Amino acid sequence: MAKQKGKILIIDDDDIILLTAKMFLEQHFSEVRTLDIPENIPRELSSKTYDVILLDMNFKQGETSGKEGLKWLREIMAIAPETTVLLMTAYGEVNLAVEAMKEGAADFIVKPWQNERLLATVQTGLKLTDQQKQVRQLKSQQEILSSSADHQAGDIIGQSKAIKEVFNIINKVARTDADVLILGENGTGKEVAARAIHRQSMRADQVFISVDLGSISENLFESELFGHKKGAFTDAKGDRTGRFEAASGGTLFLDEIGNLSPALQAKLLTVLQNRKIVKVGTNHPIDVDVRVICATNSNLHNMVAEGTFREDLLYRINTVECTIPSLRERTEDIPLLINHFLKAYCKKYNKPKLYVPEGVIKRLQKYNWPGNIRELQHGIERAVIMSDGNELQSSDFAFAGDAKKEEQLFENYNLEDLEAWAIKNALKKHNGNISHAAKELGLSRGAMYRRMEKYGI
């Protein structure tokens, strides 16, 4: 008969009881240990986690008050609140057992026990521990998910050749469990791509958890990623599930992996190699089943050459590499993206009739977008908020009035760009007076209007 997975600890000062209970339970459960000195409980529980603890109520010879048992019960509940405690009482101590259950014990077994009853009670205790674990995991997943809910994104938008190559890699890699390294400048959509891989993977109905490694301080790294036990350090007020454990069964997205210090790179490498974590304040490893997707805007290959990124870690995370192109490399996607964000923000700000004229779209396609899609998205949101009429103007975009950014507006100065720039500046100089600006430029009012229309000014 296959043994049920479960770690059981029996605490009693009677060696015969320990031996008989251990021999019987060992036939049914994967790990059964015993402890005959209750004073050793704190040490035992700080180095090991148990699913079920069977605790005797009276340890001193002739003692029947159960006070000692209650004291140790409280101690266990404080050190290992996730463990189910079952009490062992002598016949006639039922009132005591009821009192102990009020303190948090799950059930009691009357000595001498019947084996079937002992087995059933331990099995129920094990189920209870499992359920509590699930509830805890769901709770921490929910906390983590709700803190990252704002960053959720829909499908990857784009039809350019460059983005189609990304789709191609995603389609191939998604169904496997291979680790993926996503490279690309800030705001190109690396997290959007990671979510797309998760959605198409076999883990799609499990969680996707995103961690910005760049924003975690060195001393909180282990606690954030692997979790900690209550009291592991001064601020550890309760047990904490780390991101690896919370992502169990699903996908863990480690963003900004290029920002890790050498010490943290070593810690991460060990976890990725062994697929086991050790919570801070404990020394027993826990198996984790996660698919890891890493991302960075750093050039990890150069960093390896410079000696700032571990080569073995790079080869551990980059089974498949996928580079997301910058927005400059896929300007043909800009109209689609503008439409997508315009629709979303028109709805959000209740301005349903807004549109972007052709000339403005062309100008936006010529800008070099150092912040990539994120900059475009924020630019459109701002323009929607700032717009007065139904037409978005270049001037509604933040960079249009910013002298420093104006310099970055064009990669190459061609005649059309220069003409648009001259018209805009002439208008600015004459406080928006079109006749005066046209006169300065040597244009008729009609010609001026046509050009303004053409350039979306």
Ligand SMILES: Nc1ncnc2c1ncn2[C@@H]1O[C@H](COP(=O)(O)OP(=O)(O)OP(=O)(O)O)[C@@H](O)[C@H]1O
């Ligand atoms: N192809 C896309 N279609 C629609 N929206 C996108 C696309 N790519 C990115 N975005 C949007 O752009 C913003 C930036 O995307 P994301 O956070 O995935 O970029 P990133 O490369 O991970 O950024 P960082 O390097 O700063 O971590 C998000 O708001 C996302 O919704």
